[in-house]
Amino acid sequence: MTNTFKQTLSRIGAFLDLFWRAARWRALVFAGLILVVGLMPSGAILATGALVSAVPAAAEQGLGSSGGAAALYALAALVVCLATAAVAGNALTQQCGVIDAALGLEVHERVARVALGRPVVATLDNAAFADRVQAIQEADRRGVLRRTALAISGVATTRLRGVAAFGILLAFNWWVPLLLAAAWHVTNRVFLNVAAKGVSTMNQGASRLRRAEYLRSLLIDAPAAKEIRIFGLGGWLAGQYHNATYEVLAATWRARRANRALTVSAVVALVVAHTAALAALAMAASRGQIEVAALLVFVQAVLATSDLGMIGDAQLGLAQSKGVVDRLVGMGPLPATLSTVTPLQRKGPVAVRLENMSFTYPGRARPTLHGLTLDVPPRQSLAIVGQNGAGKSTLIKLLTGLYEPDAGRISIDGAASPLEARGRVAVIFQDFVRYGLSLRENVGFGCLPLVGDDKVLAGALHDAGGDRLLARLPLGWDTVLSREFTDGADFSGGEWQRVALARALAAVRGGAGLLILDEPTASLDVRAETELFERFLALTRDVTTILVSHRLSSVRRADRIVVIDEGCIVEDGTHDELMRRGGRYAEMFLLQAQRFSEASVAVSQETEDIAHA
Numbered sequence: 001m002t003n004t005f006k007q008t009l010s011r012i013g014a015f016l017d018l019f020w021r022a023a024r025w026r027a028l029v030f031a032g033l034i035l036v037v038g039l040m041p042s043g044a045i046l047a048t049g050a051l052v053s054a055v056p057a058a059a060e061q062g063l064g065s066s067g068g069a070a071a072l073y074a075l076a077a078l079v080v081c082l083a084t085a086a087v088a089g090n091a092l093t094q095q096c097g098v099i100d101a102a103l104g105l106e107v108h109e110r111v112a113r114v115a116l117g118r119p120v121v122a123t124l125d126n127a128a129f130a131d132r133v134q135a136i137q138e139a140d141r142r143g144v145l146r147r148t149a150l151a152i153s154g155v156a157t158t159r160l161r162g163v164a165a166f167g168i169l170l171a172f173n174w175w176v177p178l179l180l181a182a183a184w185h186v187t188n189r190v191f192l193n194v195a196a197k198g199v200s201t202m203n204q205g206a207s208r209l210r211r212a213e214y215l216r217s218l219l220i221d222a223p224a225a226k227e228i229r230i231f232g233l234g235g236w237l238a239g240q241y242h243n244a245t246y247e248v249l250a251a252t253w254r255a256r257r258a259n260r261a262l263t264v265s266a267v268v269a270l271v272v273a274h275t276a277a278l279a280a281l282a283m284a285a286s287r288g289q290i291e292v293a294a295l296l297v298f299v300q301a302v303l304a305t306s307d308l309g310m311i312g313d314a315q316l317g318l319a320q321s322k323g324v325v326d327r328l329v330g331m332g333p334l335p336a337t338l339s340t341v342t343p344l345q346r347k348g349p350v351a352v353r354l355e356n357m358s359f360t361y362p363g364r365a366r367p368t369l370h371g372l373t374l375d376v377p378p379r380q381s382l383a384i385v386g387q388n389g390a391g392k393s394t395l396i397k398l399l400t401g402l403y404e405p406d407a408g409r410i411s412i413d414g415a416a417s418p419l420e421a422r423g424r425v426a427v428i429f430q431d432f433v434r435y436g437l438s439l440r441e442n443v444g445f446g447c448l449p450l451v452g453d454d455k456v457l458a459g460a461l462h463d464a465g466g467d468r469l470l471a472r473l474p475l476g477w478d479t480v481l482s483r484e485f486t487d488g489a490d491f492s493g494g495e496w497q498r499v500a501l502a503r504a505l506a507a508v509r510g511g512a513g514l515l516i517l518d519e520p521t522a523s524l525d526v527r528a529e530t531e532l533f534e535r536f537l538a539l540t541r542d543v544t545t546i547l548v549s550h551r552l553s554s555v556r557r558a559d560r561i562v563v564i565d566e567g568c569i570v571e572d573g574t575h576d577e578l579m580r581r582g583g584r585y586a587e588m589f590l591l592q593a594q595r596f597s598e599a600s601v602a603v604s605q606e607t608e609d610i611a612h613a
Contacts, residue, residue, distance in 0.1 A: 001595040016323050017109075023149075026095060033092040034153055038160025042168065045304070047081055047298035050074035081167035092153050099149040105143055111136060139256025154314030162307030169277075169301045172290070176277045180302065184309030191310035203269040212244035270309075277302050349378035349544045350413040350424055350513035352399065357408030359398060368394045369567040372408070378513075381537055381545040385403035385585070386564040392548045393430070395564070396518045399546070400427050413513065415520035426507030427516040429588040432500040436482035439473060446503040456509050457502075462540050464502035469495055498533065508543055514597070516546045533557075552589045562587065 052075035071256025171179035401418030444451030
């Protein structure tokens with residue numbers, strides 16, 4: 001068995017498994033309806049032939065004769081076939097709608113499970129993974145997932161009609177259906193080849209499609225609207241979107257032009273086969289070898305063999321749906337469970353140890369962190385400082401288990417790895433999420449089991465200085481923090497900072513023993529950031545804390561400060577110790593202090609000038 005054949009079987013198996021999981025018992029009803037809809041037309045052809053054959057005797061002998069009874073039976077059979085086909089067709093269409101909705105939900109759930117089921121985020125940074133997700137999203141946008149069952153029913157019923165017509169023609173002459181089937185097979189292969197190349201072309205252009213979709217989102221979505229208008233970027237972005245889209249379409253057009261010769265050959269084969277079949281029927285009828293009724297049946301069967309060939313939209317839709325499943329399978333195995341935090345058995349502050357740890361981002365030659373060793377005892381407040389690009393945020397991603405080190409070891413809360421310690425670690429990132437959900441969920445997400453505990457949530461929000469936020473919301477805890485919803489509300493940047501801090505404090509109440517702030521206050525001024533950090537340190541005396549900032553004055557009250565430069569710890573000590581050493585930290589601190597002092601003098605001078613004026 002060749003590898004290609006094995007891969008084909010594997011893809012078909014994956015597709016059928018996905019379909020069964022979505023449809024369940026409906027798949028059996030679906031298959032039964034397909035059989036009825038597919039075979040009834042051939043039954044109608046045979047009933048028509050029987051009716052035509054019985055009509056002369058019925059006309060001559062009357063309806064009460066045996067010939068009349070045969071005509072009535074044939075007419076009844078024809079009516080039953082047509083009525084059954086119509087009723088079953090409507091029922092099949094209804095089932096297709098239900099199954100397609102379930103199938104789309106199953107695909108999106110699997111994408112979510114594959115993405116969220118991985119405890120690290122490195123997979124999401126992979127370009128191939130992103131291309132597969134984009135291709136699935138693009139297929140969904142074009143309605144592929146909403147037409148899968150409809151495409152299957154279209155292909156299956158059409159093929160059944162073709163096979164039944166093939167069987168009818170065998171009663172005339174064995175070579176006629178074989179010739180027609182061969183011609184339609186050639187045509188079908190050409191069509192599938194063209195469709196496959198089209199799908200392949202679209203897959204190869206997934207990265208360009210992602211760029212096109214991004215440019216389109218810039219043009220029509222709100223976040224970039226102001227700058228696009230102020231800087232006059234609309235025309236340029238529209239042109240770039242046109243070019244990116246045109247590149248994908250041009251590749252598709254080239255693939256289609258390359259198949260013109262094959263298409264012409266397939267058409268010629270069809271013409272020759274049908275001419276030969278109809279000519280054989282005409283000769284047989286002229287010689288009296290078949291009756292008029294049989295001729296009518298066989299001619300209809302010849303025309304019905306077209307259902308053995310290309311089907312059109314249904315077949316293309318099925319190929320596209322299989323392509324979605326192929327990309328879904330390519331994303332990796334389906335995790336047994338989504339990434340969750342298990343209930344905690346321990347509470348209190350944790351110790352952190354990093355031993356000779358190194359990490360390099362995929363595709364880069366130079367390591368971001370190398371040979372880094374660090375011990376953080378329980379209840380210590382540690383500040384990590386350094387220039388932009390020194391590796392501070394990367395270190396936090398490793399500590400929280402979002403990435404795994406290339407070498408070395410990280411242990412939290414004893415011998416636990418960052419992944420095993422999930423739930424014992426809480427973090428506020430610089431780009432913390434502003435969930436368009438209720439205030440309850442925005443705070444309670446710090447510890448999901450506490451999301452219904454108003455007392456705990458209120459305590460966390462109070463400690464974060466957010467009492468006034470709750471008081472002014474129309475629906476209290478259940479107010480959605482987004483203006484896009486009825487009775488929704490939104491906060492300023494500083495107010496969102498308090499919500500994020502409350503979320504972290506809720507995590508502490510749920511058992512987190514290590515709390516990390518990874519520059520979440522970068523948008524605040526120095527005084528506001530210093531006040532928030534000091535409040536943070538006062539509220540978290542009983543847990544281990546790590547503060548990351550490029551503003552040294554904001555973290556001077558931390559128990560300990562480490563300076564990272566080019567992926568290594570170059571200085572370690574308290575603020576006073578580092579200042580006495582006169583090294584890198586002292587140099588950066590004095591430089592920032594000078595800038596802040598100059599800015600303060602300028603503001604004071606401007607205020608004084610305004611007062612005198």
